[in-house]
Amino acid sequence: MFKVHQDAALLDLTIDSGAYSFDGLEIPEVSASASVTDAGIIHVSLCNLNHAASATVPLELRGLSGQKVEVTGTTLTGNKIDAHNTFSQPDAVVPQAFTAFTLEGDLLNVELAPMSVTVLEITPKA
Numbered sequence: 001m002f003k004v005h006q007d008a009a010l011l012d013l014t015i016d017s018g019a020y021s022f023d024g025l026e027i028p029e030v031s032a033s034a035s036v037t038d039a040g041i042i043h044v045s046l047c048n049l050n051h052a053a054s055a056t057v058p059l060e061l062r063g064l065s066g067q068k069v070e071v072t073g074t075t076l077t078g079n080k081i082d083a084h085n086t087f088s089q090p091d092a093v094v095p096q097a098f099t100a101f102t103l104e105g106d107l108l109n110v111e112l113a114p115m116s117v118t119v120l121e122i123t124p125k126a
Contacts (some may be wrong), residue, residue: 001076001097001119004043011042015057020050027039030055030112032077042122047111051081059108061122068125071108073098 008020017030031047048055061069075098077083083093098118100111112118 001074001117004037004121005033005035005121007038007047008043013044015059016028017055017057022051030057032057040089040092040124042124044120044122046112046118046120048114048116048118053114055112057110057112059110060107061106062083064122064124065106069103069126070123071103071120072099072123073101073120075100075113075116075118077113081115083108 013032013034015030015032017028019026019031020029027049029048029050031049032045034042036042044059046057074095076093076095078093085092086096098120101120102109102111108120108122109116110120
């Protein structure tokens with residue numbers, strides 16, 4: 001899922017997702033990265049590290065003000081913290097289409113499932 005960032009230019013990205021605490025340790029709840037391809041397609045990868053709760057992430061689409069954009073997404077998550085594929089169950093965890101977002105002007109609000117990896121593709125339209 002992170003392959004989309006290869007050969008793309010890194011974009012500055014700052015998110016304030018709050019903290020996630022587990023076993024006495026505290027880390028940011030959501031980890032994120034963003035890049036843009038030579039064709040102008042923006043990819044944003046979001047990882048919700050919280051195993052028990054969803055996370056809402058607002059993304060301000062700076063630099064795209066006034067432009068129409070198309071947003072699509074793919075997510076990978078399981079129903080248990082240790083969910084994994086095996087030879088007998090090769091499709092226990094598979095990428096799925098992601099639609100849990102809303103776009104209002106320049107603000108993209110994303111609702112991430114617990115323990116998930118989500119990649120958004122933002123394509124500016126002429």
